[in-house]
Amino acid sequence: MNKKQKKALAQIISAVVLLAVISLVTGKVSVSPYVEFVLYMVPYLLVGYDILKKALKGIKNKQVFDENFLMAVATLGAIALGDYKEGVAVMLFYQIGELFQSYAVGRSRKNISELMDIRPDYANVEREGKLEKVNPDEVDIGSVILVGPGEKIPIDGVIIEGETTLNTSALTGESLPRDAKVNDEVISGCINMTGVIRIRTQKEFGESTVSKILDLVENSSSKKSRSENFISKFARYYTPIVCYSALALAVLPPLFHLVTGNQAMFSQWIYRALTFLVISCPCALVISIPLSFFAGIGGAGNQGVLVKGSNYLETLSQIKYVVFDKTGTMTQGIFVVSGIHHSEISDEKLLEYAALAESYSSHPISKSLQNAYGREVEKDRVKEVEEISGNGVTALVDGIRVAAGNEKLMRHLGISYKECHQVGTVVHMAVDGKYAGHILISDQLKPHAKEAVLALKKAGIKKTVMLTGDMKNVAENVAADLGITEVYSELLPADKVRKVEELLSKKSEKEKLAFVGDGINDAPVLSRADIGIAMGALGSDAAIEAADVVLMDDDPIKIAKAIKISKKCLRIVYENIYFAIGVKVICLILGAVGIANMWVAIFADVGVMVIAVINAIRALFVKNL
Amino acid sequence: MKKTYKIEVDCANCANKMEQAAKETAGVKEATVNFMTLKMIVEFEEGSEPKQVMQEVLKNCKKVEDDCEIFI
Numbered sequence: 001m002n003k004k005q006k007k008a009l010a011q012i013i014s015a016v017v018l019l020a021v022i023s024l025v026t027g028k029v030s031v032s033p034y035v036e037f038v039l040y041m042v043p044y045l046l047v048g049y050d051i052l053k054k055a056l057k058g059i060k061n062k063q064v065f066d067e068n069f070l071m072a073v074a075t076l077g078a079i080a081l082g083d084y085k086e087g088v089a090v091m092l093f094y095q096i097g098e099l100f101q102s103y104a105v106g107r108s109r110k111n112i113s114e115l116m117d118i119r120p121d122y123a124n125v126e127r128e129g130k131l132e133k134v135n136p137d138e139v140d141i142g143s144v145i146l147v148g149p150g151e152k153i154p155i156d157g158v159i160i161e162g163e164t165t166l167n168t169s170a171l172t173g174e175s176l177p178r179d180a181k182v183n184d185e186v187i188s189g190c191i192n193m194t195g196v197i198r199i200r201t202q203k204e205f206g207e208s209t210v211s212k213i214l215d216l217v218e219n220s221s222s223k224k225s226r227s228e229n230f231i232s233k234f235a236r237y238y239t240p241i242v243c244y245s246a247l248a249l250a251v252l253p254p255l256f257h258l259v260t261g262n263q264a265m266f267s268q269w270i271y272r273a274l275t276f277l278v279i280s281c282p283c284a285l286v287i288s289i290p291l292s293f294f295a296g297i298g299g300a301g302n303q304g305v306l307v308k309g310s311n312y313l314e315t316l317s318q319i320k321y322v323v324f325d326k327t328g329t330m331t332q333g334i335f336v337v338s339g340i341h342h343s344e345i346s347d348e349k350l351l352e353y354a355a356l357a358e359s360y361s362s363h364p365i366s367k368s369l370q371n372a373y374g375r376e377v378e379k380d381r382v383k384e385v386e387e388i389s390g391n392g393v394t395a396l397v398d399g400i401r402v403a404a405g406n407e408k409l410m411r412h413l414g415i416s417y418k419e420c421h422q423v424g425t426v427v428h429m430a431v432d433g434k435y436a437g438h439i440l441i442s443d444q445l446k447p448h449a450k451e452a453v454l455a456l457k458k459a460g461i462k463k464t465v466m467l468t469g470d471m472k473n474v475a476e477n478v479a480a481d482l483g484i485t486e487v488y489s490e491l492l493p494a495d496k497v498r499k500v501e502e503l504l505s506k507k508s509e510k511e512k513l514a515f516v517g518d519g520i521n522d523a524p525v526l527s528r529a530d531i532g533i534a535m536g537a538l539g540s541d542a543a544i545e546a547a548d549v550v551l552m553d554d555d556p557i558k559i560a561k562a563i564k565i566s567k568k569c570l571r572i573v574y575e576n577i578y579f580a581i582g583v584k585v586i587c588l589i590l591g592a593v594g595i596a597n598m599w600v601a602i603f604a605d606v607g608v609m610v611i612a613v614i615n616a617i618r619a620l621f622v623k624n625l
Numbered sequence: 626m627k628k629t630y631k632i633e634v635d636c637a638n639c640a641n642k643m644e645q646a647a648k649e650t651a652g653v654k655e656a657t658v659n660f661m662t663l664k665m666i667v668e669f670e671e672g673s674e675p676k677q678v679m680q681e682v683l684k685n686c687k688k689v690e691d692d693c694e695i696f697i
Contacts, residue, residue, distance in 0.1 A: 004635075054691065061688045067638065102635060109661065224657065232641040287637040287660075294661035 001103065008099045015047040015092055023085055033082075040084035048075060048091040065239045067094075067281050074277040078598065081267050081274075086598040090278055097606035101287055104613045108291060111620065112298030118170045118189040118210050120154035136205040143201050147192045155201045156188050156208045162197035166190040171213070172553035173304030189213065212544055213552075216306055223309030227573050231289045235282040242280035242588075246273040249592060268594070275591040278601035281609075284580040288612035289573055295619035296569030303622060304552040305562045312548040315531045316566035320511035322461050322559065323500060325525075326468035326478060328518035329535060330452075330556060331443040335364055335425070337372035338444070342418045343429075343437030350429055350437055357395040357402045360385050365425060368441050388412070392427070403430040410435070423477040443474075445481060448557040453482045455560035459567070462511070465503065467496050467525075496525045504530070516559055522546070533559060564625040572619050576612045583608050628675055630665045631696040632658065639690040646685040652678035665695060 001009065022039045025031075031039075045052075048071075055072035058064060071094050078087035123136045124146040131146060136154040139145060144160065147153050153166075165177045171189045180186055186199060189210035205211055250273035254264040293310035300307050307313050327333045340347040355373035358366035359382055370377060385395040391412065392405015403413055410417040410428050415435050420426040424442030428435070446452075453464055465486040468475045475489035488499050504513055515522070515529035518536050523546040526532030534547035536554030544550055551558045587604035590596035596604075634640050640660035647656035647665065652673035657666045667682065669675050679697045686693050 057691045061691070063642075063689050066642075067636070098636070105637075105661070109663075232644070235638055235641060236645075282638060283636070286641065290637060290659075290661055 002106070005099060005102055005106075008095060008102075011047050012092065012095055012099065015043040015088070015095075018043040018046070019085070019088055019092065037079075037084065040079070040088055044075070044079070044084075044088045044091060047088070047095050048072075051091065051094070065243050067239075067283060070239070070243070070277045070281055074274045077270060077274040077277075081271055083271070083598070090598060090602055093602045093606045094278075094281075097283065097609050100606075100610055101283065101613060104617065105287065105291065108295055108298075108617055108620065112294065112301075118152070119214055120152040120188065120210065123154040123205075124148070124151075136208075139201055139205060141201055141204060145199050145201060146196065147199060148196050149192055149194055151192055152210075153186055153188050153190050153192060153199065154208075154210070155199070155205050156203045157186060157199040157201040159184050159186055160198050160200050162195050164195035164197050165193045167193050168553070171209075171304065173302060173558075174553050174555070213306065216308060216544060216550070223311045225293060225310040225314040227314065227570075227577065228289055228293065228310060231285050231577070235286050238282055239280065242276065246276040246280070249273040249276055271598075272591055272594055275596060275598055275601045276588060278598065279584055279587045279591055279596075279604040281605045283605070284584075284609035284612040285577065287609065288576045288580070288616040291613060292569055292573045292576060292616040292619045295617055296565060296572075296622075299569075299620040299622040300562065300565045303558070303561060303565070305558055305565065306544075306550040306552065307562070307566075308548050308550075312531060313566045313569055315512050316514070316549060316563055317570040318510065318512040319514045319531065319563055320460070320462040321465065321503060321507060321513040322456055322463075323465045323467060323503065323513060323515045323529065324484070324556075325496075325515075325517040325522055326466055326470055326475060327443065328554075329516055330449045330466070330482060331445055331478060333443065333518070335368045335441050335443055337368055337439055338424060338442045339422065339440040341420060341438055341440065344434070345431065345436055350431075351439065353397055353400075353402045353431060353436075354404050354427060354429055354439055356382050356397045357385070357393050357404045361387065361393060365427065365441055369427070369439070400432050402432075404428070423474050443478075445478065446554070446556055448555050450482055452556035452559060453484060455557060456563070457483075459560045459563045461563075467491055467499055469493075493521050493524065496522075497528050500525055500528050504528075514559075516556070518554070533562070535559075561622075561625060565622045568622060568625060569619045572615055576615055579615075580608050580612050626671075626675065627666060627668045630667065630679070632663050632665045633694040633696075634658075634660070634663070634690060635692060639693060642689040643686045643693055646689045647682045650678065650682045650685050653682065656682075 026036055051068050051071050054068040058066050058069055071091060075087045075091045078090065120136055122133045123139050125132050125134050125139055126144050126146060139155055145155065159180055159182050161182065163181045166180050166186065167177050168190045169175050177193060188208040250270045253269050254266050258264045293313060296313055297307050297310065324330055340350055343350045351373050355369045355377060358369050359377045359379055381398055383396040385393060387393050388409060392403065392409040394403045403409060404427050407417060407428065410430065413430060415430045417428045417435050420438055420440055422440055424440045427439040427441065429437055456464060463486065464484045466475065466479050466484045467488050469491055470489060472489045475487050479487040491499065500515060507513060512530040514531045514533055515525050516533045516535060517526055526534060526546045531549060532547040533549045533551060535551040549562055583604055587596050587600055591601060634643060637660045640658045644656055644658035647653055647667060652670050653667055654670045655668040669678055683695045683697065686695060
């Protein structure tokens with residue numbers, strides 16, 4: 001609790017004690033009405049002084065209709081009618097409500113900033129052989145920093161010495177630690193768990209991942225959701241309307257009674273009007289809606305899903321169509337050897353020949369062959385390398401003529417080959433002039449890609465579509481594996497935008513379309529879709545900037561998670577809107593006809609607010625969705 | 626030009642009022658107040674001097690909510 005809150009608490013407690021004592025005493029001993037009035041004014045002023053002062057200032061500044069004014073009029077009115085106890089109680093409960101609200105908001109602010117507690121406080125820089133703790137802002141590009149176990153990596157860079165395990169959970173929500181060794185790029189915000197590492201920085205602190213993320217998180221709510229805008233508009237009209245209704249309630253029925261020749265019963269109608277005023281305070285709505293969104297965004301951030309504003313959280317919950325990019329989004333974007341077929345010699349030997357023959361090439365295919373071979377390539381075993389552009393290579397490996405390439409190469413060499421029935425890039429091999437089999441190289445699906453599509457369907461997504469620049473047969477194969485029904489292949493980036501626009505025009509306004517990409521070359525599509533989701537954004541600035549929602553790790557299952565989080569948050573928002581407005585309207589009606597008294601009114605005001613705030617905080621708990 | 630200012634205010638509705646007051650200040654193109662993060666993001670109209678405009682914004686905010694502060 002801060003100073004202001006402590007003071008408010010002290011006021012409330014002493015007022016409660018005073019009120020209890022006074023009502024006990026006046027119940028036992030009969031005192032004159034004047035004495036009673038003076039006695040009750042003590043706790044009233046003690047707890048309500050601030051409110052009265054603010055109400056007066058409001059009137060002076062021509063800002064009449066605010067909560068302070070409502071409360072001042074309601075309580076003073078009750079006291080004027082002789083209901084001292086109720087007058088004091090209303091003010092007291094209003095203050096309790098305010099204190100609770102301020103405490104709850106403060107707590108959730110703190111909770112959420114702890115969830116996103118990735119800001120490094122210092123960097124250990126080596127200067128003239130000595131280790132110095134400096135502000136990360138002061139570290140130049142290319143400096144060497146030292147990160148010990150338990151410390152946060154302050155700046156993006158490359159490991160130049162040491163080996164360790166990194167905890168990325170604060171960034172990605174992924175609990176599995178990541179290994180890092182020399183020459184690996186590491187990202188600021190990760191926690192170094194085991195070894196001491198030396199890092200050569202590649203960026204300034206302000207440009208590092210951690211700064212970008214913090215910037216994004218802290219400015220996330222500059223765009224407000226429709227629900228929030230609705231509530232602030234609602235509050236603007238609602239309070240004056242209720243005030244005028246209360247005035248009408250106080251004046252019109254008694255006048256009517258007078259005209260018709262009955263007793264006016266002024267005090268009864270004024271009491272009802274005052275009840276009206278107490279119920280009317282819009283606090284429950286005004287605080288709980290932004291609080292729900294704030295908690296939702298905070299909870300999502302903790303799970304590695306960064307949402308750039310509450311409007312995007314709202315849109316996420318309305319997604320009915322999800323369009324995927326293929327490479328890097330659903331597949332790993334890394335080509336690996338996925339099969340060796342029809343080999344006449346042992347698979348290992350065939351792979352060895354292929355890796356050696358291709359060892360002078362920098363083509364991605366060659367790299368995947370080297371990776372699959374796994375051992376150091378002794379280049380002096382390879383001689384007379386001849387690259388036949390677009391077809392493959394021939395070379396002398398250990399003195400044996402080896403050819404590795406596509407069908408064209410085989411035909412060119414006059415060697416009969418066997419077709420591969422699987423999808424991917426095929427490297428045919430000929431050893432010593434004879435066909436020796438082929439090696440299949442293909443992109444791999446991400447481990448959770450299939451579950452991700454399934455989870456989306458379960459989360460109520462109507463249609464999943466895949467767009468890719470890749471070849472038709474590859475695209476269709478991947479889509480079939482994943483259970484995606486609609487595929488468009490061989491698209492250029494501009495074609496992707498056109499396709500998304502086509503899909504946008506076909507759906508209704510209320511159903512939103514999300515595009516999920518890995519952020520590379522996808523910026524135009526990301527911004528064109530109703531909502532752009534970039535994944536694997538760790539270290540990719542372009543993705544962080546272009547997208548509306550950023551998935552920190554590259555696990556596609558997080559797409560469904562993001563949607564579930566948004567749905568939970570929006571459900572809470574609507575619960576609060578309906579609950580708060582519903583209870584208030586019912587109590588207003590009951591108050592107008594005289595069924596609800598001041599105590600019910602207090603519940604309708606403070607009670608509803610407390611319940612709505614507690615409900616809003618639920619949006620923070622999204623781990624097990 | 627867009628600038629972000631730290632603010633201090635106690636209640637959510639007061640934050641909404643500040644937002645409204647800031648929006649209506651001359652020289653301000655768009656203003657958003659985020660009660661949860663206690664920040665005011667102001668987009669200035671072209672050619673206006675942020676420092677002077679912010680003085681006005683603060684004055685107008687004080688009018689609608691006495692108990693508020695903008696750290697300019």
